[in-house]
Every structure is written in structure tokens, then in C-alpha cells.
Amino acid sequence: MNKIKSLDDLKRVREEALEKRSKTTVTGKAHIIVGMGTCGIAAGARETMKAVLDTIEAEKMEGILVTQTGCIGLCEQEPILQVVRGDEEQVTYGKVNPDVAKRILKEHVVEGKVVKEFVVNL
Amino acid sequence: MKNYRSMVLISNDPHSMVQGAQEIFDCIKTEVKKYQLEDEVSIAMASDISRMDIAPVVVVYPEAVVYGPMKIEDVPFLVEEHLYKGRVANRLQAPKKALSGPIAWLSAREGSLPAEQRIVLERAGVIDPESIDDYIIHDGYQALGKALGEMKPEDVIATLKNSGLRGRGGAGFPTGLKWSFVAGVKSDKKYVVCNADESEPGTFKDRLILEGDPHSIIEAMIIAGYAIGADEGYIYVRGEYELAQSRLKTAIQQAKEYGMLGKNIFGSAHSFELHVHAGAGAYVCGEETALLESIEGKRGEPRPRPPYPTTDGLWGKPTLINNVETLANVPAILRHGADWFKTFGTPSSPGTKVYTILGNVNKTGLVEVSMGITLREVISIYAKGMKSGATFKLAQTGGSSGSIIPASLQDTPMDYDSYAKAGVSLGSGALLICSEETCVIDLAKVLLQFFKFESCGKCNPCRIGNIRALQTLDRISEGLGTAQDIETLQSISKNLYEMSNCGLGQTAGAPLKDIINHFRAEVDAHIKLKVCPAGVCAMSGQSNLYK
Numbered sequence: 267m268n269k270i271k272s273l274d275d276l277k278r279v280r281e282e283a284l285e286k287r288s289k290t291t292v293t294g295k296a297h298i299i300v301g302m303g304t305c306g307i308a309a310g311a312r313e314t315m316k317a318v319l320d321t322i323e324a325e326k327m328e329g330i331l332v333t334q335t336g337c338i339g340l341c342e343q344e345p346i347l348q349v350v351r352g353d354e355e356q357v358t359y360g361k362v363n364p365d366v367a368k369r370i371l372k373e374h375v376v377e378g379k380v381v382k383e384f385v386v387n388l
Numbered sequence: 389m390k391n392y393r394s395m396v397l398i399s400n401d402p403h404s405m406v407q408g409a410q411e412i413f414d415c416i417k418t419e420v421k422k423y424q425l426e427d428e429v430s431i432a433m434a435s436d437i438s439r440m441d442i443a444p445v446v447v448v449y450p451e452a453v454v455y456g457p458m459k460i461e462d463v464p465f466l467v468e469e470h471l472y473k474g475r476v477a478n479r480l481q482a483p484k485k486a487l488s489g490p491i492a493w494l495s496a497r498e499g500s501l502p503a504e505q506r507i508v509l510e511r512a513g514v515i516d517p518e519s520i521d522d523y524i525i526h527d528g529y530q531a532l533g534k535a536l537g538e539m540k541p542e543d544v545i546a547t548l549k550n551s552g553l554r555g556r557g558g559a560g561f562p563t564g565l566k567w568s569f570v571a572g573v574k575s576d577k578k579y580v581v582c583n584a585d586e587s588e589p590g591t592f593k594d595r596l597i598l599e600g601d602p603h604s605i606i607e608a609m610i611i612a613g614y615a616i617g618a619d620e621g622y623i624y625v626r627g628e629y630e631l632a633q634s635r636l637k638t639a640i641q642q643a644k645e646y647g648m649l650g651k652n653i654f655g656s657a658h659s660f661e662l663h664v665h666a667g668a669g670a671y672v673c674g675e676e677t678a679l680l681e682s683i684e685g686k687r688g689e690p691r692p693r694p695p696y697p698t699t700d701g702l703w704g705k706p707t708l709i710n711n712v713e714t715l716a717n718v719p720a721i722l723r724h725g726a727d728w729f730k731t732f733g734t735p736s737s738p739g740t741k742v743y744t745i746l747g748n749v750n751k752t753g754l755v756e757v758s759m760g761i762t763l764r765e766v767i768s769i770y771a772k773g774m775k776s777g778a779t780f781k782l783a784q785t786g787g788s789s790g791s792i793i794p795a796s797l798q799d800t801p802m803d804y805d806s807y808a809k810a811g812v813s814l815g816s817g818a819l820l821i822c823s824e825e826t827c828v829i830d831l832a833k834v835l836l837q838f839f840k841f842e843s844c845g846k847c848n849p850c851r852i853g854n855i856r857a858l859q860t861l862d863r864i865s866e867g868l869g870t871a872q873d874i875e876t877l878q879s880i881s882k883n884l885y886e887m888s889n890c891g892l893g894q895t896a897g898a899p900l901k902d903i904i905n906h907f908r909a910e911v912d913a914h915i916k917l918k919v920c921p922a923g924v925c926a927m928s929g930q931s932n933l934y935k
């Protein structure tokens with residue numbers, strides 16, 4: 267990694283990162299974000315994350331970007347999982363246990379049907 | 389989890405009811421429906437907002453405009469102008485001089501306040517906290533680049549001073565001023581310390597920032613180092629916050645790889661080194677001088693002051709200590725400028741505040757809102773109201789060392805100055821909302837138990853005062869109170885405040901003072917009638933505490 271020496275360097279790094287990001291999302295079908303703050307982890311986010319990764323592996327799903335994030339302030343609704351599918355608007359799900367996560371992957375990510383009963387209205 | 393955009397309150401005290409408050413309430417409801425705003429506007433009655441000569445009163449939040457005396461024929465105009473078109477209906481406003489009582493506070497609120505505003509939590513829950521690239525995508529390290537490349541240290545401090553940012557660690561000390569104190573001292577070595585001890589019960593805002601956006605604190609500390617002339621910093625993180633510590637360490641490693649930490653940052657002459665220090669576990673370690681002792685490897689006991697850390701801090705060197713939330717504001721202020729920051733909040737307390745909402749409400753959790761909103765808004769809008777059947781009785785701010793806020797102060801803008809004027813404090817940002825099922829004696833007992841446990845024992849007023857206060861409260865709660873007890877509690881409270889060595893003892897007496905000032909009748913009922921109106925205290929006739 268070259269060190270950042272100026273604002274121009276920073277801009278370049280930013281653009282590279284953006285490009286890397288857009289490549290994965292354009293070629294990919296979906297971006298899945300799991301809330302992994304202490305509140306999320308205490309509510310079982312690690313199990314949820316594991317279920318997501320296992321399902322992707324088991325079903326040989328391709329082009330799905332999985333990332334983590336911190337708490338968004340809805341600790342009561344943890345574990346929280348967000349799905350961005352192509353150009354569609356981001357959907358936030360609450361109380362996502364491993365079974366719900368598998369359902370979301372199957373119904374929303376693959377088939378494109380939002381799993382309404384677990385959606386959190388922000 | 390829909391948030392209302394506006395809240396309308398109609399006074400329903402007896403006088404207002406005679407003047408047709410119910411009809412006005414119904415009419416507002418119908419009109420709001422007409423414009424299909426019922427999902428955006430919450431409408432409620434409140435008994436404690438009116439005044440004879442302007443009854444019935446209608447208050448519209450978030451602008452906090454007071455209308456009155458309200459006539460039914462003006463309702464359609466009011467709804468159309470204010471709620472539909474979003475303009476204040478000037479001609480219906482109550483005359484400023486008629487504002488007194490609880491709503492008098494509202495005139496301190498200037499301008500309109502937007503709903504939830506995220507400056508500090510802008511990226512928390514949005515970015516991947518373990519990816520520096522993600523931080524950079526979201527404008528990260530631009531403030532640092534700007535500071536090092538385009539600003540002199542004194543410009544950075546001037547911007548901060550100008551922004552009016554005040555410390556979010558509890559005391560509300562002007563941040564720019566503190567930075568200039570440390571910058572003004574000549575020394576071969578200086579330190580920047582981030583106070584992330586966060587041991588106030590019920591407060592978890594700092595953890596959320598550290599876990600969700602660790603680079604923002606690192607960026608702010610490097611900027612602070614540049615502004616005050618320090619080349620080394622410590623982040624003192626509460627011991628239990630293991631995830632926060634590991635994310636910080638990851639972030640520091642990444643920042644080093646990108647050359648943000650180390651020598652000649654951004655090609656400038658500025659160098660900075662950063663360490664994570666795990667907290668020692670005691671509440672008092674969050675007090676800044678005890679924190680310094682703890683970093684130095686000693687027992688976490690507060691130092692006598694003066695001298696202050698700004699001149700004699702870590703290992704005797706000038707040291708800047710700021711809270712996590714304070715620092716998290718810095719990059720945004722440098723990026724957007726002081727004037728932008730001042731568009732949030734009130735003139736005396738610009739910016740936002742992060743609150744952790746707990747207690748008897750429908751939605752607990754975390755919000756970041758402009759300074760100067762009222763408790764009533766927090767409860768009705770952000771907390772989705774009290775749980776069904778519960779009425780709001782009091783709020784406990786700031787973990788333990790805040791204040792007990794009675795319902796009569798729920799229209800006081802929550803900013804440092806208004807709260808100071810009302811004799812209460814904002815504390816660290818925890819808001820424990822209690823219903824009428826809470827007994828104030830019981831609440832005070834819980835708080836004093838905490839202070840007794842956490843008192844380091846170094847100074848007598850705190851060590852002995854807390855135990856004596858707890859014993860007295862316990863006797864009162866068991867039906868053994870005497871008329872003398874009120875005086876005893878008052879004198880303990882005063883002594884704690886005046887004679888304790890540090891902030892722990894100084895604030896420990898606040899709950900005693902608060903319950904006597906605001907809930908005297910309830911305290912008296914325990915003492916004179918031997919009943920607990922809330923039905924919480926045992927009143928067993930025996931007290932065995934620390935015999």
C-alpha cells in the first residue's frame with residue numbers, strides 16, 4: 267500500500283475504493299449488510315451472519331457481497347440485516363435469526379420478493 | 389417505525405376545556421385528515437401547557453410555536469398554513485409576553501428544528517467499521533487532509549471555537565477553548581487523550597460510535613494533535629468494550645498502513661502515534677484526572693485540581709482530554725465549517741446530541757437530535773410515547789450523575805444553558821423515562837447505592853456521605869423516617885456538593901436535592917404517613933442496612 271501523501275492521493279484512493287465497490291455490486295446480484303455492534307452480536311448476529319455465509323456457500327449463490335456494519339440505533343430490532351438488490355431500494359429487516367436469514371436469501375435475494383413480516387420501517 | 393414529522397399539542401386544563409379545547413382537538417384531527425397528513429402529524433392533549441389569558445393553547449412541534457387563544461374558526465387556516473404548507477401562521481401566535489409557566493421555555497428555541505439529525509452517527513450502521521476504504525468512500529480523512537494541507541493549527545482551533553462545540557462528556561465545557569489552553573502551553577511533549585470510559589449506567593453512545601465508526605475518532609485525534617502540538621495519543625476504552633477495542637486496533641493498523649498515523653502525515657511535518665488503553669473498571673476512572681492516573685499504571689483516584697490536565701496531565705505533560713462524542717464532531721466541523729455546524733441546535737449549544745433512551749416507553753434505543761429539543765418531543769416522537777397505560781412522571785438524565793427531571797420541566801429545551809437555568813443537568817445523554825409506578829425514594833436509593841459502591845474512598849465527604857444518605861433513604865423506605873430526615877438529606881447533599889474532591893461526590897448529592905425539590909409531597913408521604921404512594925417501598929418497619 268502506498269502511503270497517502272496529499273489530498274489528491276486521498277481522492278485517488280477514494281475513487282479506487284468506489285470503483286472496486288461498484289464492480290462488486292454491478293456484477294453482483296445483491297449486497298447483504300449485517301449489523302454487528304455489541305447489541306447485534308448479543309442478539310445473535312454472529313449466528314445470522316454464519317447462516318448467511320453458509321447458505322450462500324451451500325446453495326452456490328454467486329455475486330453476493332456480504333459486509334458488516336455497526337449499530338444503527340435500533341437495538342431492540344437486532345439482529346438487523348439489510349438487503350440491497352441491484353438498483354432496488356435498501357430493505358431493512360429486524361429480528362433476523364438464522365432461519366429468517368435463510369428465508370430472506372431465498373425469497374428476497376433470489377426470487378425478489380420482500381419478506382414483509384420482518385421488514386422494519388425506518 | 390414511522391417517525392411523525394410534527395406534533396400538535398392542545399391544552400386540556402379545565403379552563404381550556406370550557407373554552408372549547410375538545411372541539412378544537414376534533415377539528416384539527418378532521419382538518420389534518422383532509423390533507424392526508426394523519427401519518428405525519430401526531431395530535432395529543434396535554435394538561436400542563438396553558439395559561440389563563442391565552443387558553444386554549446395549541447403548540448406545534450418541532451418548531452415549538454405557541455398559538456393561542458385558539459378559536460375554532462381559525463383551525464382550518466392553522467392546519468393549512470403550518471402543517472400543510474409548513475409556514476408559521478403568524479397572526480395566530482400567542483403574544484411572546486404571554487408565555488410563562490412551562491411553555492415559557494419555548495421562546496428560547498429559535499428557528500426551526502429538523503427531525504433526527506446525524507452528524508456524529510452519520511456513518512455508524514452504514515459503513516463497514518473494519519474497512520478504511522469504506523470510511524474514505526464516506527468522506528473520511530478529508531478533514532485531516534484539509535487541516536494539515538490548508539490550515540494552520542490556530543485556524544483549526546479558531547474554527548472549533550467559532551463552531552461553539554461544547555464537550556459531550558457531561559460538563560459541556562467549550563471544546564475550542566480547551567484546545568487553545570493546551571495549545572498555549574509550551575512543552576517538549578503533549579498528549580491527546582480520548583475519554584471512552586463510558587461507565588455511566590445506561591449510556592452506550594460512545595460504544596456505538598467506536599464500534600460503528602472507529603476511524604472518525606482516530607481522524608479527530610490526529611487533528612487535535614496537530615492543533616495543540618502533540619505527537620502521541622491514548623484512547624482510554626472501557627474494559628468491557630472488547631469489540632470497540634479490537635475495532636479500534638484494526639482501524640489504527642489500517643491508518644498506519646495508509647500513512648495517516650506515523651511520521652509526516654499527508655506529507656506534512658506532523659507526526660502522530662496512537663495507543664488503545666483498556667479501562668480499569670471503576671466508574672471514577674472516567675473522571676479525567678483519575679483516568680490519567682490509570683493510564684500511568686496507578687490506582688484510578690482523582691488528583692487534586694488545580695493544576696488541571698491542560699497544563700499538568702499525563703506524566704505531568706500538558707494533555708487534552710475529550711469525550712468520544714465531542715471528538716466525533718470535529719471532522720464534520722472542519723469539513724463543512726463552523727457556520728454549517730451552528731445551523732443545528734440552539735445559539736448557546738450548537739450541534740446535536742446523542743441520547744440513549746431507556747425505560748417505560750414504546751421504543752428504546754439511540755437517537756441523535758438537535759440540541760434544544762424538549763423531553764416531551766423525545767418521549768412522544770422518538771420513543772413513540774409511553775407504554776400503554778403509563779403516564780410520564782420523571783426522567784433521569786445522564787446515567788447516574790445527571791438530574792431527576794420532573795414532568796413539569798418536559799417543555800424545557802434540552803441544551804446546556806436552558807437546563808442549567810432550570811437547575812438540572814443534561815449529563816452524558818442517557819434518558820431513563822419513568823412512569824408513575826416509579827417511587828422517587830426507591831430511585832434515589834438505586835442511585836446512591838451506585839455512588840456508594842463506586843466512591844473511591846479517597847475523600848471523606850464522598851465515602852461517608854453516600855453511606856449516610858443511603859442509610860437514611862433506606863429507613864424512609866421502610867417506614868422509619870423522621871421529620872429530621874429531610875434536613876439530614878439536604879445537608880448531606882450540600883456537603884457532598886461543596887466538599888467532595890471530584891465530580892463523583894459532587895454529583896452524588898443531586899438526586900437527594902432533586903427529589904426534595906420536585907417531589908416533596910411524595911417524600912413527606914413516606915415520612916409522615918408511612919405510605920409509599922407508588923406502592924414500591926416495603927415499609928416493613930425494619931432497616932438493617934450497614935448496622
Ligand SMILES: Cc1cc2nc3c(=O)[nH]c(=O)nc-3n(C[C@H](O)[C@H](O)[C@H](O)COP(=O)(O)O)c2cc1C
Pocket residue numbers: 554555556557558559560561563583584585586587588671672673674675676677709710711712714715890891892
Ligand atoms: C465520576 C466521573 C465520571 C466520569 N465519566 C466519564 C466518562 O465515562 N466519559 C467521559 O467522556 N467523561 C466522563 N467524565 C467527565 C470527564 O471528567 C471530563 O469532563 C470529560 O472527559 C471531558 O471531555 P469533554 O470536554 O469532551 O466533555 C466523568 C466525570 C466524573 C466526575
